[in-house]
Amino acid sequence: MMAFFYAMVAVVVLFFFVLLVGWLLGARAYESRSKSSSFECGFDAFNEHRIPFSFRFFLLSVVFLVFDVEVVLLYPFVSLGVGEVDVSTAVSFYIFLFILFFGLFHEWKEGSLDWMT
Numbered sequence: 001m002m003a004f005f006y007a008m009v010a011v012v013v014l015f016f017f018v019l020l021v022g023w024l025l026g027a028r029a030y031e032s033r034s035k036s037s038s039f040e041c042g043f044d045a046f047n048e049h050r051i052p053f054s055f056r057f058f059l060l061s062v063v064f065l066v067f068d069v070e071v072v073l074l075y076p077f078v079s080l081g082v083g084e085v086d087v088s089t090a091v092s093f094y095i096f097l098f099i100l101f102f103g104l105f106h107e108w109k110e111g112s113l114d115w116m117t
Helices: 001-027 055-079 087-111
Strands: none
Touching: 055 087
């Protein structure tokens, strides 16, 4: 067990050493006006201002992604047969569902799921 611990410490130290050497020896990027300007497929931008992005749409997209990933995490529970489920699996499944529905009701009550206010 101690050999595994020493190996993990050695890997972490080696990782940070390689990261430090790469940072010290790496090429420096110098900021210029052309590098900080927008670039659209080889052409200059048509307008100088960015189009305003709807924060409500962004929030709804993030909520959709979170709940979509959680539904994917439910598949292993559903694929188990009735006889294969023990008490700890059932309890963890119900806790996961409780957290999922609690988050859904919280987002619903907060109004994050409404497209238009």
